Amino acid sequence: MTMVQLLYELTDATVSDSFKECSQFLYMRTPPAGIQGTDLKRICQRYGDEPRYATLYHCSRRLPMYSAYTFKKSDGQRRIDTPWMYEPQLVSLEKSGNMQMLPPSDKTDPSLEKSQALLEDYVDAVAYERGTLNPDQHQADSQDKAATYTLTNVVPQVGDFKEGSWAAYIDRVRRRLNNFCQGVAYVVTGVTVSGVTIRRGGQDRMAVPKHLWSAYCCPRYDRNSPYEVRYMFPSYGAYGPNEIVGHHVEEVPLKTLENFLQNQIAMERNVNIFLRGCISENTFKRKKRKKK
Numbered sequence: 001m002t003m004v005q006l007l008y009e010l011t012d013a014t015v016s017d018s019f020k021e022c023s024q025f026l027y028m029r030t031p032p033a034g035i036q037g038t039d040l041k042r043i044c045q046r047y048g049d050e051p052r053y054a055t056l057y058h059c060s061r062r063l064p065m066y067s068a069y070t071f072k073k074s075d076g077q078r079r080i081d082t083p084w085m086y087e088p089q090l091v092s093l094e095k096s097g098n099m100q101m102l103p104p105s106d107k108t109d110p111s112l113e114k115s116q117a118l119l120e121d122y123v124d125a126v127a128y129e130r131g132t133l134n135p136d137q138h139q140a141d142s143q144d145k146a147a148t149y150t151l152t153n154v155v156p157q158v159g160d161f162k163e164g165s166w167a168a169y170i171d172r173v174r175r176r177l178n179n180f181c182q183g184v185a186y187v188v189t190g191v192t193v194s195g196v197t198i199r200r201g202g203q204d205r206m207a208v209p210k211h212l213w214s215a216y217c218c219p220r221y222d223r224n225s226p227y228e229v230r231y232m233f234p235s236y237g238a239y240g241p242n243e244i245v246g247h248h249v250e251e252v253p254l255k256t257l258e259n260f261l262q263n264q265i266a267m268e269r270n271v272n273i274f275l276r277g278c279i280s281e282n283t284f285k286r287k288k289r290k291k292k
Helices: 003-011 020-025 110-115 142-146 159-180 254-265 281-291
Strands: 040-047 050-058 063-071 128-132 154-158 185-200 203-217 235-241 250-252
Touching: 020 040, 020 050, 020 063, 040 142, 050 142, 063 154, 063 159, 063 203, 128 159, 154 159, 154 203, 159 203, 159 235, 185 254, 203 254, 235 254, 250 254
Parallel strands: none
Antiparallel strands: 040 050, 050 063, 063 185, 128 154, 185 203, 203 235, 235 250
16 A cells, blocks of 8 residues: 555545445446546545536546436426635645635645636636536435535636537436436446646636437336337436537437447547446346246
8 A cells, every 4th residue: 555545545535546434426336447547536526425426537637527416306407606616625635625715826835726627717718608517406305415516517618509508418318317216227428538628827726528429227217118218217418519519419328329439539448337237127027927
């Protein structure tokens, strides 16, 4: 064990090399495979002393590569007037494990500015808005909703894309899982990146996503659902370009999305969002009954 790993153990840190403390938000407690990098941190996003979801954060790009969460049946209402927060443990291992409210810009610690994105990074980036990967519309509890308002869960998203086709997709998935998912639904939402960055003070501050993508896994679902949604279970995915025009969201089978990401990320290792492609419990139960 290295000294850094030892410090993580001693401080009960939630920023580490694993998602051990928040693996309940991952299907079969296994993170997506094939999304790799040299400057990635695994964050168990904590709020109110409880883990709320998991985020893979690229520190030098100051961008979450994905957030993984469990969907909660929701009416789709947004939480109003929630202050934006940051991740203290990206600043220092000795900091609190809970996300905290951002300080005023004139009192920002240089270590905070170095470790992650700030609200100031969006001031002059007029083409982009703060887009959450784990959206509060997919949460029901007020604290779970509040926990989505941290900049480690946010990417620069073209405004028309965010409020248009992506918002429609988020709501479509909400209604689908509300109505036809009968168990836990695991969701992973992430980005692909290009060389485009947002600059501030003459420095590259944030990478801009090339695409946003998302996939859900609901192993136990309503087998009597209409055909037009039944084929989208137990899993389905989607992606869309983060552009001003032509930002249509394409819903696709999970394997199609994984192949798309494989080509975008250009990794030798295969991309697998859900272990074994998300196994239907319905199929498993039918097979057990046949054996009896």
